[in-house]
Amino acid sequence: KNEVEQSPQNLTAQEGEFITINCSYSVGISALHWLQQHPGGGIVSLFMLSSGKKKHGRLIATINIQEKHSSLHITASHPRDSAVYICAVVTGANSKLTFGKGITLSVRP
Amino acid sequence: SAVISQKPSRDICQRGTSLTIQCQVDSQVTMMFWYRQQPGQSLTLIATANQGSEATYESGFVIDKFPISRPNLTFSTLTVSNMSPEDSSIYLCSVDEGGTEAFFGQGTRLTVV
Numbered sequence: 001k002n003e004v005e006q007s008p009q010n011l012t013a014q015e016g017e018f019i020t021i022n023c024s025y026s027v028g029i030s031a032l033h034w035l036q037q038h039p040g041g042g043i044v045s046l047f048m049l050s051s052g053k054k055k056h057g058r059l060i061a062t063i064n065i066q067e068k069h070s071s072l073h074i075t076a077s078h079p080r081d082s083a084v085y086i087c088a089v090v091t092g093a094n095s096k097l098t099f100g101k102g103i104t105l106s107v108r109p
Numbered sequence: 110s111a112v113i114s115q116k117p118s119r120d121i122c123q124r125g126t127s128l129t130i131q132c133q134v135d136s137q138v139t140m141m142f143w144y145r146q147q148p149g150q151s152l153t154l155i156a157t158a159n160q161g162s163e164a165t166y167e168s169g170f171v172i173d174k175f176p177i178s179r180p181n182l183t184f185s186t187l188t189v190s191n192m193s194p195e196d197s198s199i200y201l202c203s204v205d206e207g208g209t210e211a212f213f214g215q216g217t218r219l220t221v222v
Binding site: 004042044048086096 | 115118119142146149150151152153154157199201203205210211212213214215216217218
């Protein structure tokens with residue numbers, strides 16, 4: 001059974017803080033997604049990683065395949081970053097996605 | 110990239126009734142996926158919608174409860190049948206492009222009363 005664990009479960013930060021969200025998984029994967037879900041339920045894909053590091057604006061995602069771990073960093077956080085951040089791993093020949101439960105981030109002004 | 114239009118965005122339904130959720134993609138895609146997200150839980154795959162053949166259902170999900178249509182490469186529907194309060198969830202459709210990137214609809218927030 002592949003488990004995707006995210007930590008911390010909930011996170012509150014002050015505007016401007018540097019934020020790190022973690023994801024660990026238990027089996028070999030071909031890639032990992034970081035997703036953002038807003039209160040209405042819609043999901044936006046932030047990154048897909050298979051190795052190394054990616055950066056987009058204030059967001060940075062890293063992955064360590066050997067340690068089965070990925071992190072999402074948000075620099076200079078802003079209240080509009082408040083959302084649920086979900087980690088999902090890609091496994092199998094059919095590229096099946098397995099999701100973590102997500103972390104609820106609240107950034108206070 | 111693919112843009113997915115999902116509707117309705119939310120609905121409140123009486124138990125025993127059915128609701129059909131639609132997803133329209135702005136490009137042709139081979140596979141479309143339907144997920145359920147129960148309150149406080151992670152997304153769970155319901156089924157994979159294949160064009161021209163029956164959907165492939167995951168363990169715990171059956172066609173009678175969640176019939177799926179896929180009439181062409183840009184459109185799919187999921188019906189939640191004979192609803193009960195336990196079906197209250199967010200339902201999402203998704204596509205991926207050869208496993209390189211995943212795209213999601215806006216979600217349908219369903220409340221069954």
